[in-house]
Amino acid sequence: MADGVLSPGVNLEAFSQAIAAIQALRSSVTRAFDCLKDGMRHRETLEGREKSFVSAFQDSLHSVSRDLGELERLSNLVGKPSENHPLHNSGLLSLDPVQDKTPLYSQLLQAYKWSNKDCGNSPLSTLEDPAWADDSKVLPSRTQQNDHCYFAPASNTLELQYHAGLASGLLNQQSLKRSANQMGVSAKRRPKAQPTTLVLPPQYVDDVINRIDRMFPEMSIQLSRPNGTSAMLLVTLGKVLKVIVVMRSLFIDRTIVKGYNENVYTEDGKLDIWSKSNYQVFQKVTDHATTALLHYQLPQMPDVVVRSFMTWLRSYIKLFQAPCQRCGKFLQDGLPPTWRDFRTLEAFHDTCRQ
Amino acid sequence: MGVTCVSQMPVAEGKSVQQTVEILTRKLELLGAEKQGTFCVDCETYHTAASTMGNQGQAGKLMYVMHNSEYPLSCFALFENGPCLIADANFDILMVKLKGFFQNAKANKIESRGTRYQYCDFLVKVGTVTMGPSARGISVEVEYCPCVVANDCWNLLMEFMQSFMGNHTPGIPSVFGNKHDSIYSPADSMVQYMELFNKIRKQQQVPVAGMR
Numbered sequence: 001m002a003d004g005v006l007s008p009g010v011n012l013e014a015f016s017q018a019i020a021a022i023q024a025l026r027s028s029v030t031r032a033f034d035c036l037k038d039g040m041r042h043r044e045t046l047e048g049r050e051k052s053f054v055s056a057f058q059d060s061l062h063s064v065s066r067d068l069g070e071l072e073r074l075s076n077l078v079g080k081p082s083e084n085h086p087l088h089n090s091g092l093l094s095l096d097p098v099q100d101k102t103p104l105y106s107q108l109l110q111a112y113k114w115s116n117k118d119c120g121n122s123p124l125s126t127l128e129d130p131a132w133a134d135d136s137k138v139l140p141s142r143t144q145q146n147d148h149c150y151f152a153p154a155s156n157t158l159e160l161q162y163h164a165g166l167a168s169g170l171l172n173q174q175s176l177k178r179s180a181n182q183m184g185v186s187a188k189r190r191p192k193a194q195p196t197t198l199v200l201p202p203q204y205v206d207d208v209i210n211r212i213d214r215m216f217p218e219m220s221i222q223l224s225r226p227n228g229t230s231a232m233l234l235v236t237l238g239k240v241l242k243v244i245v246v247m248r249s250l251f252i253d254r255t256i257v258k259g260y261n262e263n264v265y266t267e268d269g270k271l272d273i274w275s276k277s278n279y280q281v282f283q284k285v286t287d288h289a290t291t292a293l294l295h296y297q298l299p300q301m302p303d304v305v306v307r308s309f310m311t312w313l314r315s316y317i318k319l320f321q322a323p324c325q326r327c328g329k330f331l332q333d334g335l336p337p338t339w340r341d342f343r344t345l346e347a348f349h350d351t352c353r354q
Numbered sequence: 355m356g357v358t359c360v361s362q363m364p365v366a367e368g369k370s371v372q373q374t375v376e377i378l379t380r381k382l383e384l385l386g387a388e389k390q391g392t393f394c395v396d397c398e399t400y401h402t403a404a405s406t407m408g409n410q411g412q413a414g415k416l417m418y419v420m421h422n423s424e425y426p427l428s429c430f431a432l433f434e435n436g437p438c439l440i441a442d443a444n445f446d447i448l449m450v451k452l453k454g455f456f457q458n459a460k461a462n463k464i465e466s467r468g469t470r471y472q473y474c475d476f477l478v479k480v481g482t483v484t485m486g487p488s489a490r491g492i493s494v495e496v497e498y499c500p501c502v503v504a505n506d507c508w509n510l511l512m513e514f515m516q517s518f519m520g521n522h523t524p525g526i527p528s529v530f531g532n533k534h535d536s537i538y539s540p541a542d543s544m545v546q547y548m549e550l551f552n553k554i555r556k557q558q559q560v561p562v563a564g565m566r
Binding site: 260261323330334 | 474476499502506507510514
């Protein structure tokens with residue numbers, strides 16, 4: 001292999017000499033231990049034996065230190081391999097010799113390049129290694145002449161940008177942001193403006209929940225913190241349903257609605273926050289509750305939000321008794337009116353609203 | 355256990371029990387219900403033995419021992435206006451031991467067998483009531499599983515029953531009146547079945563020509 005082809009910083013001659021030096025060091029260390037193992041040789045006097053043993057051992061130690069010094073000198077000459085790994089640690093994947101069966105690194109490079117916005121400024125543009133060109137069936141052809149851009153044509157990235165733009169336009173119409181930060185705030189300011197409503201003391205959260213608990217007689221709220229600081233509420237509404245509310249400080253994160261007779265605990269007695277209800281009506285109400293917690297938003301006053309959500313939830317006490325306000329019937333596709341209007345709290349079937 | 359209503363479906367004019375059951379099940383399937391296996395509810399009658407009655411001459415009480423395939427490990431024992439006991443399946447063997455006090459009126463054994471349908475959160479069981487070898491009527495049980503308070507969902511249940519039973523939709527069961535706001539339990543279903551079976555027993559037997 002020619003000098004400095006793979007890694008321009010490595011002195012390959014010094015490298016091979018250093019390997020030889022390691023072997024020499026190994027053998028001198030072995031000799032030193034052998035000398036110790038053999039012990040004293042036969043001499044006429046005890047003094048003579050001791051002297052010869054000590055001198056032999058000293059010689060072997062000298063040779064060890066000499067070899068070690070040689071190795072250190074050579075290792076300084078060898079130098080560091082180039083830090084020029086594109087994609088940093090993933091460049092180590094390129095050391096895998098089974099290139100044909102798992103062309104992982106080259107595919108990784110291709111994917112990165114394709115998804116990268118700016119074709120010209122990517123760090124991959126520094127990858128000019130002709131060694132990789134040997135494996136031509138792995139890399140695409142190098143007929144592209146523009147700007148070191150070996151990989152996917154620019155049209156792919158343009159398409160991606162176009163679709164991303166469309167998607168962001170559509171998503172921004174329904175503002176689902178619940179934090180108080182505005183978009184486009186300069187990067188310098190963002191880390192400093194820590195949203196204070198996210199870091200509330202647990203005692204405050206407990207107080208707010210207790211107050212809401214006392215607000216409605218037919219609704220009882222049980223608060224627990226089995227997993228760290230986020231509160232988990234078990235809201236029981238009359239004998240109609242139970243709601244598990246997972247909170248993040250005073251913001252409602254997720255809800256699951258289950259029937260009054262369904263089990264809300266797992267086998268080890270903890271609150272089960274993941275499994276869905278067995279009944280279609282409560283699965284529907286869960287979806288509506290998720291919509292509600294996204295609808296009621298006031299980043300600066302989260303306790304008002306929780307209060308509104310609970311008021312909305314309380315309207316479900318008449319889930320099975322109230323007919324739909326629009327069609328007047330109780331059942332639609334086997335479901336009672338599961339939708340509650342956010343302002344008027346009237347009952348509608350899911351298909352009857354608006 | 356959800357709120358359940360057990361009622362009797364009268365046999366259609368000029369048709370047999372079997373044919374009426376078929377009409378009903380076809381209506382259910384048109385509605386979109388899925389067949390989910392079979393069910394069986396049976397009831398045995400026990401008289402209090404004469405030897406225990408003493409001189410007061412009080413009428414012997416009738417005890418009903420019932421089983422429901424929905425609760426295969428349980429056995430229900432009830433008096434007509436009295437309490438309902440829910441025991442495990444070994445209760446039957448216990449009754450054999452209590453032969454001296456309760457005598458089995460074997461001829462009065464009555465049962466309802468049929469298919470089970472599920473539609474959304476509703477469970478519908480349409481069964482043929484037989485006493486011995488003869489079919490005596492049709493029982494329809496409708497359960498709304500998510501609700502546990504009886505009076506809450508009566509209107510909902512009625513609307514559902516009207517969709518496939520039409521004019522034969524029953525009125526509110528008597529057990530609902532006693533429940534107020536307490537939770538519905540399987541014992542209430544068994545009381546309803548017991549009342550249904552008693553009613554069918556008293557009815558005149560369906561004429562032979564109409565039977566299969």
